[in-house]
Amino acid sequence: MSLAAVNARRVLPLVTGLLLAALMLPPLAMLVHGSFAQTNAAGAVTGWTLHHFRALLTAPGVGTTLWNSLVFSAGSTVLSLAVGGLLAWLVERTNAPLRFLATLSTIISMGTPYVLHVVAWLFLLGPVGPANGLWQAAGGAGKLIEVQSMGGMILIEGFLWSPLVFLLLGATFRAANADMEEAARTSGASVPATIWRISLPLAMPAILALALFVFIRAIGAFEVPALVGIPSRIYVLTTTVFESMKTMPPDLGQASAFAVVMVAIVAVLLHFYGRLSANAEKYHSVTGKGFRPRPFDLGAWRWAAGALIVANFIIVLLLPMIALVWMALQRFPRGFSMAGLKTLTLSNFNAVIEAPNYLDLAFNSLLVAAGAASAIMALAAFAGWIAARNAPGGRVLDQLSTLSLVFPGIVLGVAVMEVYLRVPLPIYGTLWIILIAYIIRFMPFGMRYVYAGVLQLHRELEEAAAVAGAGTLTILRRIVAPLLRPAMVAGWLFIFLIANKELAIAVLLASPGAQVAAVAVFDLWVNGQGGELAAFGLLWTLLMTVVAVLFFWQSRRGGADIWGN
């Protein structure tokens, strides 16, 4: 082995580790620092205090906030699991008709910013929306649905998350060991009995792990709590952090204290998630089978199942899209009506296309998402390979790169802001700060893709290259990189999509000169430009759907599913 090769093997983990540490550690440190720091009016630290935590404990409504967070997260987890899980099972394991509709709605909702969905739902379920309108037309008194409520929040969040649940559980059901089901069926068990006694127990560890995963995401959710919760005066942890950043001057101390509490909660939950999912892997007995398990024959229930799939398609995709089209074509806001049909106008689309700032905005968003995806995949390629090969430092790299899972988006926004308000690096108010936040937030996903990709490659190839005299870098470049390409591309596209989708990370970091699409949609909503919002949102969704289609095509082709498993 040449000297250069030895050096590369030592230096590579070190450089990767330093880069990751420089990204991941400052936000966490600053958050903790901020929660104990006493500051003067100009924001300079003057001493240390427990005041922020004390204030947090004694503030009125803290208990309610925590309780709201719990109810909201638990409720939306259950709903999204029920909807997404049922759908996944119908699509993957039965012969229900029209199954492609479920995949279609999932692909399109992958590309739609959450905030846009929420706006559409608020219209549909709102006081003048079709739900209440039909109810009143049918002679109902008052409102059928009060969307500005905890129930409304859970309903919207649950449906918002059901496509991802569908994807993830779909993978579980696809990989399920069908031998036992086959055995049960040949022994004379009915379809329901087989599902109840065999399929469900087998999938249960994966379902539980996924439930916890969705719960963690819901704790950190921002879009629904902000748009639905704040007007209803229902505050959860994320919106409390947001509001304390929005007073003049911003209460960084209180926001940090709340953020630290959230990080602690998420860290504990993640610990259990790790154990649950490790447990789930144990049952993940067979992979890479050459055949797909025989689908259950639903018999006469086939069409009922098909109706469910269609209903889901209408609710999750069709209605929100129709709502957005309607909003985009109106000069001023109004419910669905015949009168509204006569006043349709393209003026909102014209404004979006002609006003130069929308083009800048779209370009900025694409640039920063592509930048983040590229940087992450580049870093993850090294870190993931080192970790997957159990090379020295591998464990540390793995932990460093997945550290940011403890940050809900809004918390990361606060943390990154604190870092760059104090560090004399003038990137506050530029796209760079959003880029850095995205890299930190989505690094764990890139790591998952590379790690799983490397595990699929047999060591022999690399060993053979090493025997033939290739150095570490040569092996990486000539052997690993080409074979990893499908996983890398899928990971890149996935990060690109979610970076453009999430609002919470950028909402505190975006500036007028450095704006991204999801934040712009949120601003348009708060400022009362629903028409332009809908027009811009639809065009944006169209663009992102193209990327999402590419992503699915690449994932299928590369044999990696959404999670990189």
Added chain:
Amino acid sequence: MGFARRAILHAAMLITAFAASPAHAAGADAALIEAARREGQVVWYSTLIVNQITRPLALAFEKKYPGIKVQYSRATSTDVALKIASEARAGRIQADVFDGSNTVFPLGDAGLVETYLVEAASAYPPELRDAKGTWTALNVYFMTAGYNTDLVKGADIPKTFDDLLDPKWAGKMAWTTDPTVNGAPGFIQNILALKGEAAGMAYLKALAGQKVVNIPASQRVVLDKVIAGEFPLGLMIFNHHATISAEQGAPVAWARLEPLVSNANLISAVKGAPHPNAARLFLEYVLSVEGQKEVAKSLYLPAHPRVQAQVAGLKPEAGGFKARIVTPDMLRAGEKGWTAIYQDLFR
């Protein structure tokens, strides 16, 4: 760098001061235009509604001064102040000009407002122009109630503040959470001034019993909810917003709850702005007769004494309504107390 920039500024100011008046008649002077053009853009943090006025004004400016781009964005007064203060803390100010009813005060306290006496605004009355040059009124506001004309007709249209206490409006009125004179605090000061302290508080308590819905968004959003029929009545909306929407066919009008609350939207330049000359040129433009005519064209109410509002009836003189002007000084003195009453009774 700092010195060089200051030197250029001083030179520009001297040139502005000594420049002959014919150049002024045509607008800003050549040296300022040239310096602004070299900067290439001006960044405007606005509290105005983008598609109604911010964008049209920006486009008009870009048309008059090709090569100088206007970057704009919209947020509430508090958010605009917050952004600029954070930028200053991070050592990277990006805003050149900003507006808002009370954005300038916290920023002035933080030493972030440039003093610049806008030449084009020399004819403005003193209440619309700070003598030190920290702000000038860009447009004036009249706040009142707006109602959905499909849902509220004839005798139901409120004519006095006491009409709002009718039980039929319980839960049917909304207003913005904007904690400024343009939100509930402005309403509160109006009632206290109109009815006196004791009767005023009694009225406000009765109004709180009507469960006015707080909308955490702009006055424009509140009015949109009135237009859509979610609420028949919206309080503290801008009367010109109702006119703009009515001209587009929306079922909305504004009620004459006298006196209307009046204040001004103040525009200022940022101290340490990245494009100081473009900022000045922009102020000179939007406050000039020409810029103010653009303001009028978008149905906003110009501050310039010689520029007529497009719909004259939106202003007290032609509209024949009484208005109570809240000056920046009154605002500074009373704001805390009004906001406290709001938090106490209505949150």
